[in-house]
Amino acid sequence: EIVLTQSPATLSLSPGERATLSCRASQSVDTYLAWYQQKPGQAPRLLIYDTSNRATGIPVRFSGSGSGTDFTLTISSLEPEDFGVYYCQQRGNWPPIFTFGPGTTVDIK
């Protein structure tokens, strides 16, 4: 089973700052990695899929990169509405089994 780890656990930044979130897989997931944002009391929302593709309606300040075992979600300039928990997720090749990382909490100072 592929395990995802995320770092840091918590990130406290001010609006306008750059946020860099990391996700590491226990073995290669190729480019099969996504990022989701979840705000308190809400369902998760897909931000990035297949490592670097922005989902519909996602602002350009969100970008994803990486391959193999190391991936990064970057928020170029934080907006106040970007607070929340960010999860990475991988899809297994075969059978299609999906796992999520433990999440990174982004606090807006």
Next chain:
Amino acid sequence: QVHLVESGGGVVQPGRSLRLSCAASGFTFSSYGMHWVRQAPGKGLEWVSLISFDGKYKYYPESVKGRFTISRDNSKNTLYLQMNSLRAEDTAVYYCAKDLDYLGIPGWLDPWGQGTLVTVSS
């Protein structure tokens, strides 16, 4: 606009069963794979199941295999999750989600419903 509405959650005793439903609208339901994902109170996300667009193929993690069954009724635009032999550790908000179907391969969940809470307790 895609809309997913879960229902069927509630309080159930350990060992009992519960069936969740997810009513879908705003897209051609019969063309997309669908997922269930759960989130225990204050915890992270755990994928629970995937069903192919035609209901032929179903996938589960080991934690629920043999106890949970995913199904769908494309004539009713509805997804189901039958949960048997429930345990305290199954307590969670259960979300249904549409698969993005990027390049015809299941993998990305978009969008998600608002979830329904299942509490397993005596």
